[in-house]
Amino acid sequence: MQRIGVARRLLPSVAIFASLLCLWSPAHANDCKPVADSSRISVAGGSITEILFELGVSERIVGVDRTSNYPAEARELPQLGYVRNLSAEGMLSLAPTLVLGEHDMGPPNVLEQLSRVGVPIVAVPERFDRSGIVAKVRCVGDVVAEADRARAIINALPQAPVPSGAPERGLVILNMEEGAPIAAGADTSGHGFLALAGVENVLDFEGWKPVSAEALAAAKPDIIVITERGLKSAGGIDRLLAHPALASTPAAGSRAVLSLDGMAMLGFGLRTVTAAQELRTYLDEMNSAMQVPVSHDANGRD
Known part of the structure; x- marks a missing residue:
């Protein structure tokens, strides 16, 4: 932060890709309910990555998008592209059991390919206020079956600041x-x-x-x-x-x-x-x- 004034990647072989098409089940998720298996998570969105680390489940993350630059350890993980320009082949090469991302992850055709082979996909709702952050933490915690830890994080979240005068x-x-x-x-x-x-x-x-x-x-x-x-x-x-x-x-x-x-x-x-x-x-x-x-x-x- 500056104050001024007073003021990773693996290329899939055809054999791997074909085997994934055969092995994955068709079940997929699109809400904040727990998924059957969150042991291998591909993440699309820096805020989701941050929350997963805070939940203590970073060892489940197999790949992240380019916006996932915090904490520093996240930058050492395999890279999946930009949050709105993900690579289906790159993601499938990592055999994820869950794709968890921000509301605007994409593009849609990539999500469709992933869903077609049975990878659960959860797009976490977004709202640009403190209540939205709380809801995001709760959603991620529920999806990865860490609701208790999510509640503890929410309880420790600071309140929004209050101005002393006119805005x-x-x-x-x-x-x-x-x-x-x-x-x-x-x-x-x-x-x-x-x-x-x-x-x-x-x-x-x-x-x-x-x-x-x-x-x-x-x-x-x-x-x-x-x-x-x-x-x-x-x-x-x-x-x-x-x-x-x-x-x-x-x-x-x-x-x-x-x-x-x-x-x-x-x-x-x-x-x-x-x-x-x-x-x-x-x-x-x-x-x-x-x-x-x-x-x-x-x-x-x-």
């Missing part, structure tokens, strides 16, 4: 694409993250979209929240704030920028509430200290 107006930038900030509108994890920290999203469109200089000048964000990868792609804090789409905003004037690990912030897993607390603390310090902006750096990953 600040903020902006979440995922990255810079062809010179334009890609920012969070409604119905996105970015929007939900701001709300979790008690911050009002200045953008009223839906989804992640590029934003023009004119739109951001009119929106007047007090705080810019950006992923660490996004800040790096922008060339650092000075180049980010000098960007025509941001230079005239109040946030640029006060150098009120917070850079956070992207999965921690937007994955809506166990680290997201803590990331929201980071944002809340940053804003409270900014509002109360009223001092000259300084820079604070911390190591982090995105």
Whole structure:
């Protein structure tokens, strides 16, 4: 995390693939009920991987998608592609007894191939608030028959922070694409993250979209929240704030920028509430200290 301002893979042989077609049963799951066998889990989604590790069942994971970069041990596991662009052959080569993923895993034809050979598939529902995180943990715990451990994790989950005054107006930038900030509108994890920290999203469109200089000048964000990868792609804090789409905003004037690990912030897993607390603390310090902006750096990953 940075504060700125006061602010693996195995290629299947034809023989292996054919044997898998013959051996797997046709049963499959698509809800949060326990599956018959969760001894070999292919995971699609970083937040699900994090929860499985916290549940103490990481030894069951046989492969993960590219967003599963936390904890560090997850990066040593066989890789299955990106969460929305998975490889059926790669997954089947690992002989999973369960595919467990986030709500948007795919593509659909890959899931169809997996289901056709009888691999249970569970897509965990997503909602971008603290209750959604609780429901996600409960669902994963139920599916892998670790409900008691899931309850303990839920009980230890921090509460969402509460702002002391009127909500600040903020902006979440995922990255810079062809010179334009890609920012969070409604119905996105970015929007939900701001709300979790008690911050009002200045953008009223839906989804992640590029934003023009004119739109951001009119929106007047007090705080810019950006992923660490996004800040790096922008060339650092000075180049980010000098960007025509941001230079005239109040946030640029006060150098009120917070850079956070992207999965921690937007994955809506166990680290997201803590990331929201980071944002809340940053804003409270900014509002109360009223001092000259300084820079604070911390190591982090995105």
